[in-house]
Amino acid sequence: MKKLVFVIAVVLFASCEKKASNDDTSLKMSKITEIKIGEIFHNAKYGLSLSVEKINDSRCPIGGVCVWAGEAVVEFHLITPKDKYDFTLNTTFKEDIIIESIKYRLMDVLPYPVIGEELTEKTVKIIVNN
Numbered sequence: 001m002k003k004l005v006f007v008i009a010v011v012l013f014a015s016c017e018k019k020a021s022n023d024d025t026s027l028k029m030s031k032i033t034e035i036k037i038g039e040i041f042h043n044a045k046y047g048l049s050l051s052v053e054k055i056n057d058s059r060c061p062i063g064g065v066c067v068w069a070g071e072a073v074v075e076f077h078l079i080t081p082k083d084k085y086d087f088t089l090n091t092t093f094k095e096d097i098i099i100e101s102i103k104y105r106l107m108d109v110l111p112y113p114v115i116g117e118e119l120t121e122k123t124v125k126i127i128v129n130n
Helices: none
Strands: 005-007 032-036 040-043 048-057 072-079 084-090 097-099 102-110 119-121 123-129
Touching (some): 048 102, 048 123, 072 102, 084 097
Parallel strands (some): 005 123
Antiparallel strands (some): 005 032, 032 123, 048 072, 097 102, 102 123
């Protein structure tokens, strides 16, 4: 069984709603950050908290024959000093989103699906730039 991992580079601040299992939950600017569903990453300098709420991975698995390559869609929850935001990024369009002058970019969703293998936990790779 493979694990799915999310990588996100973002600045976050602490939230008591969820408990991260990763010891280093700091969100660094201009660095790739890896995050799983339910983890919260923080950036004290910018007062941000970022978490992955949901991942929908419909990419054509390795070893599969598909008409469409599919996509992975990731739903994020962001808390800033000014507001709370829910946003979605995906692997098909590779578009960035800018929230309060900070850019968020989904770099990857891992592992890539393989036909016949069940994946229980994915990881997202994201990079955040100010």
